[in-house]
Amino acid sequence: MIFAGRGQWGAFGTGGFVLLVLLVFLVIPVGKVIYVAFQQPDTGAFTLVNFLDFFNTSLFRESFYNSLYVAAMSVVVASLIAIPLAYFTTRFRFGAAALLQTLGVIPLIMPPFVGAVAMQMIFGANGSINLLLDEYFGFTIPFMEGLNGVILVQAIHYFPFILINLSASLANIDRSVEESAQNLGSYGFRLFRRIVFPLAMPGYVAGAALVFLKVFDDLGTPLLLNVNNMLAPQAYLRISSIGITDPMGYVISVILVAFSLFSLWLSYFVTRGRDYASLEKGGGGLGKRDLGTWGRLGAWLVILIILLIVLTPHIGLLLLSFGTIWSFSVLPDAYTLAHYREVFSTAMPYITNTLIYAGLAALFDVILATAIAYLVWRTGIPGRQILDYLGTAAVAVPGVVLGIGYLRVFHDFQVPFVDKPLASWWVIIVVALMIRRLPYALRACTAALQQVSIALEEAALNLGAGRFRTVHRIVVPLMAGGIMAGFVTSFATAAVELSATIMLVSAESDAPVAYGIYVYMQTAAGRGPGAALGVLAVLLVGIATYLSHRFVERSREVEEADRRLAVAQGA
Amino acid sequence: MNEHSQPAISATGATAPGRAGPKAERLVIEGLRLAFGANEVLKGVDLVIEPGEFFAFLGPSGSGKSTLLRAIAGFGPKPSGRILIGEEEITDEPPWKRNVGMVFQSYALWPHMTVWKNVAFGLEERGMRRSEIAPRVRRALELVGLAEFADRRPSQLSGGQQQRVALARTLVVEPRVLLLDEPLSNLDANLRVQVRRELKQLQRQLGITTIFVTHDQEEANTTSDRMAVLNDGLIQQVGAPVELYDRPANLFVATFLGSANLIEGEVLADGGRRLFSGRGGFRFPVAAAEPEGRAHALFRPQIVHLGGNPAGGDSNEFFTFSGRVVRAEFLGMLVRYGVEVAGIELLVDEPHEPDRPVLPEGAEVTGRILTRQIRILRG
Numbered sequence: 001m002i003f004a005g006r007g008q009w010g011a012f013g014t015g016g017f018v019l020l021v022l023l024v025f026l027v028i029p030v031g032k033v034i035y036v037a038f039q040q041p042d043t044g045a046f047t048l049v050n051f052l053d054f055f056n057t058s059l060f061r062e063s064f065y066n067s068l069y070v071a072a073m074s075v076v077v078a079s080l081i082a083i084p085l086a087y088f089t090t091r092f093r094f095g096a097a098a099l100l101q102t103l104g105v106i107p108l109i110m111p112p113f114v115g116a117v118a119m120q121m122i123f124g125a126n127g128s129i130n131l132l133l134d135e136y137f138g139f140t141i142p143f144m145e146g147l148n149g150v151i152l153v154q155a156i157h158y159f160p161f162i163l164i165n166l167s168a169s170l171a172n173i174d175r176s177v178e179e180s181a182q183n184l185g186s187y188g189f190r191l192f193r194r195i196v197f198p199l200a201m202p203g204y205v206a207g208a209a210l211v212f213l214k215v216f217d218d219l220g221t222p223l224l225l226n227v228n229n230m231l232a233p234q235a236y237l238r239i240s241s242i243g244i245t246d247p248m249g250y251v252i253s254v255i256l257v258a259f260s261l262f263s264l265w266l267s268y269f270v271t272r273g274r275d276y277a278s279l280e281k282g283g284g285g286l287g288k289r290d291l292g293t294w295g296r297l298g299a300w301l302v303i304l305i306i307l308l309i310v311l312t313p314h315i316g317l318l319l320l321s322f323g324t325i326w327s328f329s330v331l332p333d334a335y336t337l338a339h340y341r342e343v344f345s346t347a348m349p350y351i352t353n354t355l356i357y358a359g360l361a362a363l364f365d366v367i368l369a370t371a372i373a374y375l376v377w378r379t380g381i382p383g384r385q386i387l388d389y390l391g392t393a394a395v396a397v398p399g400v401v402l403g404i405g406y407l408r409v410f411h412d413f414q415v416p417f418v419d420k421p422l423a424s425w426w427v428i429i430v431v432a433l434m435i436r437r438l439p440y441a442l443r444a445c446t447a448a449l450q451q452v453s454i455a456l457e458e459a460a461l462n463l464g465a466g467r468f469r470t471v472h473r474i475v476v477p478l479m480a481g482g483i484m485a486g487f488v489t490s491f492a493t494a495a496v497e498l499s500a501t502i503m504l505v506s507a508e509s510d511a512p513v514a515y516g517i518y519v520y521m522q523t524a525a526g527r528g529p530g531a532a533l534g535v536l537a538v539l540l541v542g543i544a545t546y547l548s549h550r551f552v553e554r555s556r557e558v559e560e561a562d563r564r565l566a567v568a569q570g571a
Numbered sequence: 572m573n574e575h576s577q578p579a580i581s582a583t584g585a586t587a588p589g590r591a592g593p594k595a596e597r598l599v600i601e602g603l604r605l606a607f608g609a610n611e612v613l614k615g616v617d618l619v620i621e622p623g624e625f626f627a628f629l630g631p632s633g634s635g636k637s638t639l640l641r642a643i644a645g646f647g648p649k650p651s652g653r654i655l656i657g658e659e660e661i662t663d664e665p666p667w668k669r670n671v672g673m674v675f676q677s678y679a680l681w682p683h684m685t686v687w688k689n690v691a692f693g694l695e696e697r698g699m700r701r702s703e704i705a706p707r708v709r710r711a712l713e714l715v716g717l718a719e720f721a722d723r724r725p726s727q728l729s730g731g732q733q734q735r736v737a738l739a740r741t742l743v744v745e746p747r748v749l750l751l752d753e754p755l756s757n758l759d760a761n762l763r764v765q766v767r768r769e770l771k772q773l774q775r776q777l778g779i780t781t782i783f784v785t786h787d788q789e790e791a792n793t794t795s796d797r798m799a800v801l802n803d804g805l806i807q808q809v810g811a812p813v814e815l816y817d818r819p820a821n822l823f824v825a826t827f828l829g830s831a832n833l834i835e836g837e838v839l840a841d842g843g844r845r846l847f848s849g850r851g852g853f854r855f856p857v858a859a860a861e862p863e864g865r866a867h868a869l870f871r872p873q874i875v876h877l878g879g880n881p882a883g884g885d886s887n888e889f890f891t892f893s894g895r896v897v898r899a900e901f902l903g904m905l906v907r908y909g910v911e912v913a914g915i916e917l918l919v920d921e922p923h924e925p926d927r928p929v930l931p932e933g934a935e936v937t938g939r940i941l942t943r944q945i946r947i948l949r950g
């Protein structure tokens with residue numbers, strides 16, 4: 001399994017293998033993309049001319065500003081949604097706070113490009129809302145017009161990142177810190193602005209940076225909304241239409257990676273040394289405030305409006321998947337099961353492919369992640385931190401960039417026996433998904449390992465079990481809950497990945513669900529089946545997410561029971 | 572509150588209204604009840620705290636003392652009953668309109684603001700002009716001896732310094748009443764004595780009506796003019812510390828304030844006189860005003876004296892006994908003996924002096940108690 005030999009040799013061997021995988025499938029492809037961006041296309045000499053070309057082309061300049069604008073505005077809109085939800089549910093005694101928090105995470109189980117078309121149907125120029133507005137009030141609002149549409153879809157999809165991080169920060173603020181401000185005359189919005197929000201800033205910044213990064217890198221949503229004057233779509237279009245040698249795709253890749261790294265660095269820089277979690281001895285604890293009658297009404301109103309907006313893509317997708325014809329009308333004309341029948345009769349290969357790709361990717365992810373976590377935290381081999389950094393760094397690599405890198409590096413590499421270049425063999429999709437989702441698995445497995453006391457391992461070693469048998473019989477079983485959670489998270493997010501997949505799919509028979517939905521959604525007639533496929537994808541991801549929560553909870557319960565047992569036995 | 576604190580002024584028996592500052596306010600609590608859901612925590616509290624008093628709420632954890640303090644500041648569930656400052660009723664005012672200063676047990680300093688910003692906060696919330704705020708903040712920081720720490724963050728200060736910042740932050744807004752929630756509990760043991768003296772001196776200097784919550788009777792005794800002992804959501808007794816120690820109103824107050832010997836028994840009529848008769852042959856005359864019936868006799872360990880002639884003195888004036896030492900604990904300034912008398916173990920404190928040997932276990936001893944120092948308690 002993980003350690004083939006005794007002592008340090010097994011560790012070195014495993015570490016070497018993991019490092020090789022990361023070098024070949026992460027460092028070299030990304031490095032190649034960056035290298036090519038600085039290369040003279042004809043001579044191969046070092047040059048900045050590609051970047052000059054980029055900024056001298058008005059379409060690229062516009063794309064650059066658009067990407068920045070959309071990412072920044074998405075953060076703003078996502079904040080408007082997430083901040084009230086987080087504040088009311090964490091700091092106040094509020095009925096259904098747990099339910100609201102759960103509902104608030106629902107958007108994450110729907111890939112944004114799936115919701116995009118549904119949003120068109122409801123918020124678009126001829127969508128339900130605008131039809132109603134036009135009929136009763138004689139005006140319309142361009143919610144989905146151009147960049148607005150991308151911003152709205154991305155904000156609704158990604159606000160949970162802010163919600164989750166901000167809620168965690170808010171929940172850790174000691175009640176007495178708020179009370180002392182009230183005692184000195186502060187209340188209402190001023191109290192929030194001067195005391196509560198600044199203290200929750202680290203969580204907010206972490207979430208906001210993630211939203212910025214995700215939106216800036218995203219390819220699927222702009223493509224589906226037919227907004228092509230942004231960076232990621234431009235990179236994709238250049239590579240897919242002009243070819244793998246066009247330098248602009250590489251220049252854009254470098255810019256995407258640079259901004260990803262920049263926003264991660266910014267979030268680290270801003271939050272560093274500001275861990276204000278302030279549960280102090282003799283503090284007020286986590287007690288929540290009561291809301292007055294008017295405050296309660298107002299809070300509910302705000303929250304219901306937000307939830308309605310947040311659930312729009314889901315409602316729209318359901319209507320679309322069951323509707324016969326839905327065009328220039330508030331609701332579909334009639335309802336049918338035909339789309340689902342069509343999906344089950346013709347689109348099953350998409351689902352099978354997805355299960356295989358995402359399943360394999362997640363399996364390799366947890367094996368790699370367990371190995372990395374163990375090497376980093378339990379062995380002393382030199383350079384072990386590098387594995388951790390590399391495994392986490394994949395977060396900053398946009399799918400487009402990884403896709404371009406693979407095409408460039410592996411399209412000359414013929415796979416023996418298959419007689420195909422590696423870049424167009426289906427396995428490369430699995431590898432791309434594995435690398436992209438490794439950070440999630442790594443986080444889960446590291447957390448799980450840190451909860452396993454070293455003493456338990458030492459006891460096994462002391463009783464004569466070797467390294468390999470200790471890991472096999474003690475460590476991995478104790479980490480099972482965390483490993484399972486890592487598997488499911490990787491699986492669920494890999495199942496709906498589009499950015500890298502869309503670049504690497506070489507034959508329709510090899511395509512996964514995300515690609516299938518994308519293809520269906522290209523035509524008006526395909527929207528119904530596309531939506532039905534989308535609903536299936538959402539169910540798939542939803543069930544997986546639910547299972548992941550159950551695994552985490554169960555392992556927590558087992559742990560709690562163990563602790564009680566230990567206390568009861570006086571251990 | 573400077574480092575060279577002067578000896579604390581003795582507060583024996585003082586209600587000290589004369590020490591009230593120019594703006595000191597009276598605090599009145601009437602029939603205050605408060606519940607967390609079905610759990611009633613305050614069960615009808617009546618209390619008057621005089622202007623300028625240094626008043627302590629003393630009680631075990633769960634007695635309701637902190638809840639009562641927080642209710643005065645406007646925190647926690649809505650109580651029934653009334654709270655008045657001076658003539659003004661504040662029961663239904665929100666916390667931010669009460670102008671009641673509270674120093675939290677955890678200090679609750681805001682980690683994202685400097686010391687200066689922390690102290691200036693309350694003045695800014697009151698809409699005061701910048702030019703007016705600066706001198707006040709400076710004066711408040713000077714008052715607590717932290718003027719040179721204005722630009723630090725709270726995390727860069729020691730626990731004692733943090734508490735001074737919390738105090739300055741509260742005092743700078745000139746609150747009508749000052750509330751201190753367990754102010755010494757987060758300090759090192761060796762700092763506590765110093766800080767409590769400084770607190771008391773500062774309170775005297777400002778003359779502000781002050782309430783101080785503690786579970787430590789020594790803290791309450793040494794700092795407060797008067798105190799209220801709370802248990803189970805009710806005030807058990809109110810008075811000066813000496814008064815409560817010497818004349819506790821009930822068994823709870825008697826045992827909560829220091830060690831005590833308690834003898835079960837009853838008060839009997841004996842002709843025109845009254846007599847206490849309890850277990851272990853404890854029989855002695857009591858005041859004629861004592862009603863008959865079941866009662867406890869209470870006496871502190873230090874009023875029991877060992878040795879001497881058991882027959883000596885007026886037998887009405889002393890109760891005498893003989894017994895056997897079963898335990899001897901040397902505590903430095905005194906030796907605490909357990910003396911078995913007819914099946915009852917008495918606590919006896921004897922002052923220790925260099926030439927007085929500690930009695931060994933098993934030693935036969937005699938002892939006497941001045942009967943008028945014994946207190947009869949009902950219930």
